[in-house]
Amino acid sequence: MSKTQLYWTLQLLGWTIFIMYDFVFYSAEYGFDTSYFLLSIANIFLAVTLTHLYRLVIRRWNWSSLPMLRLVFRVGFSVLILATIMTFVNLPIDRQLLAQNIVDHPFVFWNYFSSWSKTLLAWVLSYTVYHYVEQTRMTELEKIMLKTSMREAEAKVLRSQLNPHFTFNALNSIRALVMEDPLKAQHSITQLSNILRNSLLADRRKTVDLREELKTVEDYLELEKVRYEERLSYTIKADPQTLYWQVPPMMLQTLVENGIKHGVSRLPKGGYLEVESILEGNFLIIQIRNTGTLGSTDSGGVGLLNTAERLSILYGKDAHFKIFQEEENWVCAEVKIPMISDGLHRFSGETPVARDAN
Template identity: 30%
Template sequence: MNIFQPEYPVNTRNNNALFWFLQIIGWGLFTLLNLAGRQYFVHFHVSELINSLVLGSCLIITTSLLRKYYQSRLNSTHIVKTIGHMILASIVTACLTMMLFAVIIVPNQMAIFKSNDQLLFQQIMLSAPMIAFLVLAWSALYTMLKKQQQLKHSQQAQKHLSHSLKEAQLDVFLSQINPHFIFNAINNIRALILEDADKARDMLAHLSEVMRYTMQIDKEKLISFSEEIDIVEQYIALNSLQFEDKLTTEYNLAPETMSLLLPPMVLQLLVENAIKHGIGKLTAGGIIKITSELHQEHWLISVENSGELLAKNNPKQARSGVGLNNIKQRLALVYGKKSSFTLESSDIGVKAMMSLPR
């Protein structure tokens, strides 16, 4: 894996602009310092200005080529090998820099220095070790900045991936809502049309609201508790067609909780589970009690039913556990460890409780 070519999209234009800005500023400062040092000894001769500008320009050119080389070849999986590679590349770049500098300066030394020194080329090449040190420092700084940039992009990509995965999981969970309820509701409404057309019309309105809600909720992360209660009431009204007077519902909802937000369908899934695996197993029917209250820093939502808490090794309990695990996973995706879910026996029968942060 190339440390300078991450596998996620980056803004290449901005990166290049930043590189050239820092490149020109950095080597420009070096040129000024080099000029200041040389001018001190030669009493501000114009030849030293030319000399410093040419050297600075050569360094800009060769280190820009070195950047291209690093982008295509330098690997981060072997640290020792990488360091050795950088040292060798810096030495080669320094030699290339001084050769390019000599190609420009040596043929024009008479015009620049007003003299002709036969050993000028050798003197220039003797400066290669110092330039190699500068290029190595440039390489280390460049690598450090690129690693920091890569880490930042990697964290952003990981965060985006985690968010996308969470959204995909929520979509999967929402798609697992029991479809048999819709089929049963349609069949019950069809049978009711001949007996009570007005009631059948009301039930169709309830069914359309439930279906509209389930098709739209995947667009929202959280909804108000009042909205969730509305759809639960619609859902229970549709189920009452099948259970008739065998299904009784009680609500104990603290007013201050109605505006609080929660993941959509979690309460509906609890009620569905209570009806299917609790009331639905009782010949005489039973009661469902929905409670919402605040307790210190927690928001407690419970759904009790007249059913029986089955043993964990019971196959019916295993089927019921699929829906409950769905709820647990959805709460974990949204709240992490700040939420909890319990299922236990109660005075009524079975009590499922969610604890959510306020």
């Protein structure tokens, strides 16, 4: 049953029970009166109409968002207006139909007015409180949705960032290959297009399979090897159970780029980079190790700050990112991602990914 259907059911049923209850007691004491029965039916529809008008007013001018003092004043004034209308409609008719029964009451008007005021106050308060609570709940929900939308917008910006210097360097490297090794140049163009395509698609997807992200990383490292040649060696190792875990797109590429830019590239003889993924309980651990020292590795750059922020947005406080000096000449960037649902990772049945490039 919808809220509208429930509202009308309670309206009709509630006023019918209340007014017919009074009619039954009157009939038990004075006997059945057709005119009074018709008046009772008319009162049901009048009460439904007046209280529904109150509902329209409170919704139209959004009274539930008013300060409490102003809301109380409007509720009290509304009850007085509704009770006055019901009294002025009923009293003249009752004076004709029930003159012999009400003639002995010296304060007939105030008795009628008091009775209707109490009844209508109960209805008005019930509906106003319900509407106030509902409005408060909707406001809180809108705040949550707005906050979620803002965080999603932030995530889109963060995951779509690709260092333009890499693109320029890759194009220059490919240009040098065109005459020397056309086939390798063609393969490098394919690898660059794959990276660019994934970068463009990154703002449309919250997460991707780890195996897809590792393929992007491999394409990136192969392009960097064109530029650094023998100065860069790398290995990619992945537990087969991690290949279908969901990770933020272009995240690993950012960390690998950081390792090369601030680690390997600054060493005269070049260096080594390793990407490894393992499972620890319900967590995926990804480590990017590179030769170098933390003092020469960007530990507070935009790329690394973006990584921490993206993990927080997607996975909350259970996700972690840190970069540290693992050994004397080794820097490690570690990402820890929780399993956020049973469907986020599947065992692929494939052999572990292990790629070495020297």
